[in-house]
Amino acid sequence: MRNEFLLVSRAALAGDSQAFGRLVERYQSPVRRMMLNLTGGDRQLSDDLAQETFIRAWLKIGSFRAAAKFSTWLYRIAYNTFCDHARSRRMSVGIEAAESMAGRDGDEDAGMDLARALTMLREEERAAMQFFYMEDLTVEKISTIMNCPAGTVKSHLARGREKLSHYLKDTGYE
């Protein structure tokens, strides 16, 4: 944590791009994984959005306040980057994108089902589910990232759970 604080300070105060590079190395996996799930498994798009996230973070790092954890601050930028993209393109994540997710390591059937199921959710529900179940973030942190009250996050989670359960039940999950 102290090391991370030093890296952020070096990047913010001295414009040290190498220090920022260490932060990118540390957070590239969760940010790219998050984008991969939010975009329904589109690798190229998720990498482009992750890149946009880190460049925005670099440009805004002077405004980072240590009161917020760096990861929460970064996730917020990532979520806003995704929302901006979704707004501009009104994404329609298709089955092709979901199929590309099946190529990932691990249980391919489960990956395909999860990717398909996530595309059934609204963007906010998908993001809340991703943050809560995949990244293990608390409802309070998710509300900070998504810039909405904790109650709204809970509603997104409840609806997301319900839709996901129905979909997976229909596809043979018990």
Place this chain on the structure above:
Amino acid sequence: MNDVQIKGLFRSQKTEVADNGFSRRIVARLPRRGNMMPQVIVALFSLAGVAAIVAITGVKPLEELWKGVLLSFPGVSLTGTMMSTYLFTVAAVTIIGLSIRKAAA
């Protein structure tokens, strides 16, 4: 499907994404930051730090230190005051210069 099963499904899909040069590409594409305020603040605080040292200890200890350094070079015969003025100026200009260079890089 209950909450535990949903959590298990997400967990089974939680894989580390290999870097594969992603971080290096990001660092190579970082744009120049237009806001130089942080560098200016660092430079100002560095100068304030030097001033605080002088205010607390006086110029004598620093003068002695630099005199010792300079006298190690042959043919140097500066007065103490000239030396201090010269060295403080060099230090201040160096700090500001380095900060600006870093911001421009």
